Amino acid sequence: KAGVTQTPRYLIKTRGQQVTLSCSPISGHRSVSWYQQTPGQGLQFLFEYFSETQRNKGNFPGRFSGRQFSNSRSEMNVSTLELGDSALYLCASSLEAGGTTDTQYFGPGTRLTVL
Amino acid sequence: AQKVTQAQTEISVVEKEDVTLDCVYETRDTTYYLFWYKQPPSGELVFLIRRNSFDEQNEISGRYSWNFQKSTSSFNFTITASQVVDSAVYFCALSRPLSGSRLTFGEGTQLTVNP
Numbered sequence: 555k556a557g558v559t560q561t562p563r564y565l566i567k568t569r570g571q572q573v574t575l576s577c578s579p580i581s582g583h584r585s586v587s588w589y590q591q592t593p594g595q596g597l598q599f600l601f602e603y604f605s606e607t608q609r610n611k612g613n614f615p616g617r618f619s620g621r622q623f624s625n626s627r628s629e630m631n632v633s634t635l636e637l638g639d640s641a642l643y644l645c646a647s648s649l650e651a652g653g654t655t656d657t658q659y660f661g662p663g664t665r666l667t668v669l
Numbered sequence: 670a671q672k673v674t675q676a677q678t679e680i681s682v683v684e685k686e687d688v689t690l691d692c693v694y695e696t697r698d699t700t701y702y703l704f705w706y707k708q709p710p711s712g713e714l715v716f717l718i719r720r721n722s723f724d725e726q727n728e729i730s731g732r733y734s735w736n737f738q739k740s741t742s743s744f745n746f747t748i749t750a751s752q753v754v755d756s757a758v759y760f761c762a763l764s765r766p767l768s769g770s771r772l773t774f775g776e777g778t779q780l781t782v783n784p
Contacts, residue, residue: 596774597760597774597777602771665712
């Protein structure tokens with residue numbers, strides 16, 4: 555079974571631009587979560603989607619948004635990029651969410667650099 | 670609030686040594702889940718183990734073993750006869766059922782195994 559895939563793997567943007575990252579979960583997985591990893595803040599939860607609905611949200615500004623499609627694929631968008639948004643963005647999928655905790659399996663990440 | 674602490678920022682050992690990575694967690698929940706993930710230089714988080722709060726049995730998988738002690742809120746990870754390929758950052762994480770699949774990560778421990 556194919557793992558979680560993320561595109562693109564690397565991105566370079568400039569301040570003020572916006573960016574869209576894509577994540578395809580493991581086949582059959584219905585929950586997709588996004589995390590930001592930086593050297594200073596470590597791994598931080600951004601949001602989780604299940605059945606096209608945002609189920610959980612971390613403590614990030616409104617510039618960070620996401621969505622999930624009917625095939626469980628997910629995208630996250632960051633608008634008005636800031637230098638501090640430079641990070642590795644990791645997507646994870648799990649079989650089911652809501653009332654239970656399934657194991658999350660992670661993709662290879664998208665390395666975003668903001669200049 | 671939940672918190673995971675990995676006090677060891679970096680550990681360096683020589684191949685074939687045994688090494689233990691510490692993880693201490695804080696939560697008010699009686700039901701929760703603990704995880705260990707490995708992050709090699711490629712960036713992808715690789716799932717190693719999941720343990721629920723009601724199962725305090727230690728687990729062994731090949732050279733890996735885990736010691737879960739609720740009395741001390743610890744979930745330590747031991748690698749026996751370490752190998753160079755074990756070099757990576759290891760993360761301990763915590764989740765609670767009502768938060769879906771959301772993970773709270775520790776800061777990570779960089780393990781370097783020297784030949």
